Amino acid sequence: MPGFQADTSKHRLARDCGPGENSLSDFSGLPRNPEKLVYMYSNFIIILVCMYTRIFNYHRDNDQSFFLFGPRGVGKTLWLEAVVKSPNRIDLLNSRQSLSLLAVPNRLASYVVAPNEWVVVDEVQKIPELLDEVHRLIEKQRLRFILTGSSARNLKRVGTNLLGGRAVTERVFPLTAEELGEDFSLERSLKCGHLPMAYRSKSPERFLESYVATYLREEIQQEGIVRNLSGFARFLEGASFSQAQYLNISRLASEAGVDRKVVESYFGVLEDLLLAERLPPFRKKAHRKSDFHPKFFFFDAGVFRALRPQGPEDEPEMVDGAALETLVYQELRAQNAYKRAGFQFYSWKESNDLDVDLVLYGKNGLLAFEIKRGWRLRGGELDGLKAFRAKFPSAQCFYVYGGSEPRVIESIRLVPLAMFFTHTLREIFR
DSSP: OTTOBSSOSOOOEEEEEOTTTSOGGGGTTOOOOTTSEEEEETTEEEEESBOOOOSOOHHHHOSSEEEEEOOTTSSHHHHHHHHOOOSEEEETTSHHHHHHHHHOGGGGGGGOSOTTSOEEEESGGGOTTHHHHHHHHHHHHOOOEEEEESOSHHHHHTTOOGGGGSEEEEEOOSOOHHHHGGGOOHHHHHHHOSOHHHHHOSOHHHHHHHHHHHIIIIIIITTTOOSOHHHHHHHHHHHHTTBTEEOOHHHHHHHHTOOHHHHHHHHHHHHHTTSEEEEOBOOSSTTOOOSSOOEEEESOHHHHHHHSOOOTTSOHHHHHHHHHHHHHHHHHHHHHHHTTOOOEEEEEESSSSOEEEEEEEETTEEEEEEEOOOSSOOTTTTHHHHHHHHHOTTOEEEEEESOSOOEEETTEEEEEHHHIIIIIHHHHTO
16 A cells, blocks of 8 residues: 555544534545545544554564454554555455355355465454354465454354464554554543544544444444343443442442343453453452452443543542543553563452552562542552552552652652653563
8 A cells, every 4th residue: 555654653634524524425435545544433434544553563473373352443454454465355344245255154265365475354253154264274275364353252152262272362452652652642541542543533522422332233233242222221321330440230230220140241241342341359369259349441441431421410530530540451451462461450459448449460470550640649548559568568569640759658659640651651561
């Protein structure tokens, strides 16, 4: 694609139209310009002339086939278009290709015109049965596949084993502060999150509303994942009030008017769609049972805000606090995956008065984080980290806050937010 720059830290939208400015029907016949990538999302048309440099290089790190999973809109296809120069591309959102392969999966080989290059299959979860043919082509013809998907749910449902170890699994997350570079703005990130289209949109709130509605319509309703769409919508709204909180499923089920077991299954749906995660309580010994519930996060601060109803009775500080904790969580989660650090993510609560926001544990150590928006340290705000370090002396403890002065108090590092996103993350994952 002449003129497409994959290795630049600048990312600009040549056109960004929200609902009411131009509808999809106005552009339904628009061809793909070879010098641009054209992406349509609900009522948005976005033409991307270049992209942020992503900090992962999965196509270079892997000499075997791999799955590339991530929620819709995180940039999987854009990254593949930019860095994987292969003519072997199958897009299962393309109805002609999809119907052809659904009818006869072994037609897949006919799409491979360059056997020595990567074979890219986009949105593989649309035809899970295709994995049997992928398996055969890996074994018989030694082809290498990149299989992208926004959900592993259908693959699990039909009993596939993700190619039995013949393909590794990689993840793509929303943009990181490192990838945004000089474009990173904490205030903007807290407002619209790090989905690439939302971050550069002139109307991020409208884009995110459209994003959520599209997920409900295309991933939930059309795929028949849940029977009671209105109940699921009420559940989503209720779950947004649990963002960065310890889950109380019984209370959420009561508020949504849905059975508790159904709510449990709904959380499974969110996790299968890569839209959310529950962090189990951290305990020193694997067999020790915790009395506390897991902590809940939607995957992106902007998506959380789009789901969270707000009105005159809501305290902005509570929403901002949850958004900030989400932003820190998603940054840690992405860096951990991209740098292959191997941390597992946990919550920790000793009592109703003592907890820490995030715990990371793995071969590279034990880390604990408390995250506050306030610019000054208030009495008692270090108590959770102090209790955690007393119980786990090897832990590195971080108090990430809105102040400007980095310092150390009783082996706890106080890190200003600006420093955390620009320096501390790189230090942790170097």
